[in-house]
Amino acid sequence: MSIYQEGLSQSPVNHIALTPLSFIERTANVYPDYPAIIHGAIRxxxxxxxxxxxxxxxxxxxxxxxxxxxxxxxxxxxxxxxxxxxxxxxxxxxxxxxxxxxxxxxxxxxxxxxxxxxxxxxxxxxxxxxxxxxxxxxxxxxxxxxxxxxxxxxxxxxxxxxxxxxxxxxxxxxxxxxxxxxxxxxxxxxxxxxxxxxxxxxHRGAYLNAMGNQMTWSMGQHPVYLWTLPMFHCNGWCHPWTITALAGVHVCLRRVDPQKILNLIHEHGVTHMSGAPIVLNALVNMPESAKAAIDHPVKAQVAGAAPPAKVIGAVEDMGIEVMHVYGLTEVYGPVTLCAWHDQWNELPLEERAHLKSRQGVRYPTLEGVMVADPVGMQPVPKDGKTIGEIFMRGNTVMKGYLKNPEATAEAFEGGWFHTGDLAVCHPNGYIEIKDRLKDIIISGGENISTIEVEDTLYKHPAVMEAAVVARPDEKWGETPCAYITLKSGQQVNEACITEFCRQHLAAFKVPKTVVFTDLPKTSTGKIQKFVLRDWAKAI
Structure with a gap:
């Protein structure tokens, strides 16, 4: 027996289950009179x-x-x-x-x-x-x-x-x-x-991911957090527990409204908020007079599809510091982030924005992330080019799927959680998502990242929102089909968009079909690509 085992046993004195419920007890005892909730007239x-x-x-x-x-x-x-x-x-x-x-x-x-x-x-x-x-x-x-x-x-x-x-x-x-x-x-x-x-x-995973949010975002004590992210989505990425642990303020927002967001930021001195890229996009497209309401530093945690570089740059120009994170429902929300390096601040805006769009490295509270071959599960080279699937494991991976042992076993096959997201790994170890496994377009044997095409479309001055999916094609198998929402007052045609893409993309990546429409979205602001794929099949 090791000397560190003899007489040194686990007991209620030195071991207790981790739970985020402990956060509110401590905060209420230490800061009983500090503000906790703001909702309209409610304080x-x-x-x-x-x-x-x-x-x-x-x-x-x-x-x-x-x-x-x-x-x-x-x-x-x-x-x-x-x-x-x-x-x-x-x-x-x-x-x-x-x-x-x-x-x-x-x-x-x-x-x-x-x-x-x-x-x-x-x-x-x-x-x-x-x-x-x-x-x-x-x-x-x-x-x-x-x-x-x-x-x-x-x-x-x-x-x-x-x-x-x-x-x-x-x-x-x-x-x-x-x-x-x-x-x-x-x-x-x-x-x-x-x-x-x-x-x-x-409880353990919720506790750890709540702490991971604080560690990676350096939120400090008493943050003022605006609820632009639905709390029903991954338990608000564990932020109900994070903000409470830090004796912060929960500024409630019943529904996302860009003007109200700007008003609340100004009125209550909001310091942090989270959401899908569409939330940032809505703020960017507000009139300059409205955006002037942001007169103090604000930090935004954004997840979902990688925010286009142009959107990140425009948001930073507003005075909002963007931190890009990545995760899934199965891992308590965000578990990786684009951890920033000071020397990157010296880079041109376009290059900084491109770096920020990467999904980056794991939270300190997640034990493992790798980009690997989906079949053999061997890590891909760190060359920024070879595509593999993202795998995760650690204390902030779900217990499993309720009443569904088959799906749980499939998701955990090989001792890792299979995300279904395709990415590359750069030489510095930072991952960058290229597509969902189900979204990658294979045209004439060539892989096309819909995210790369979408990022190009967002650079067009008339484009407010864009999504690209595969459309069946007799010759090529499938080709890129772009769905675009234009900014108010803008008018361009399919030929203009196609020509713009030709200037920035290889010919086989240029959308062969362009449709101008309002994009279908989930309640968390994510574009419903499965709907767009159905539309593309019917064209």
């Missing part, structure tokens, strides 16, 4: 917020909710959503955040599949929730949220959220999970190719 301190969370947890327990039960929420970015991220796990239950843009059938599937005992829902979604409730095969307690900043919609339950909280004890003695591997939340994937899969997070 709440950390002491008040902690009491409300304990009330909700207590009320759930009083209604029979306990360990292993599921509590679903259909909520926008309002105070009740922040409270749910603490109160529901405090009761021992698992938080299931529902995508507020989904239809009744999809919502019903999730409520049934996740075996939800309780549903907390905002009145805005009364119509879809009523239809979904008709389709579920289990009894469910529905709690109605009447947001004073909305004032519309209809109640779907006689049980009001504030009345429900009043049932609970503000001094409720919640307990740490017995095991940090215990589930804390359930998040469903988009389900674009069938029923969505239920991704299960555990």
């Amino acid at each position: 709440r301190t950390w002491s008040e917020t902690y009491q409300r969370c304990r009330r909700l947890a207590s009320a759930l327990v009083n209604r029979g909710v306990g360990a292993g039960d599921t509590v679903a929420v259909m909520l926008p970015n309002i105070p009740a959503m922040v409270e749910a991220h603490f109160a529901i796990p405090m009761s021992g239950a698992v938080l299931n955040t529902l995508n507020v843009r989904l239809d009744a059938e999809a919502i019903a599937f999730m409520l049934n599949h996740g075996e939800a005992r309780v549903l907390i829902t905002d009145r805005e979604f009364h119509a879809v929730i009523r239809e979904a409730l008709k389709l579920i095969d289990r009894p469910i307690l529905v709690v109605d949220v009447d947001d004073p900043e909305y004032g519309e919609g209809e109640a779907v339950s006689d049980l009001d959220y504030e009345a429900f909280l009043a049932e609970g004890d503000p001094e409720f003695a919640w307990h740490w999970p017995n095991d940090e591997w215990q589930a804390i939340s359930l998040n469903y994937t988009s389900g674009t190719t069938g029923n969505p899969k239920g991704v299960v997070y555990h």
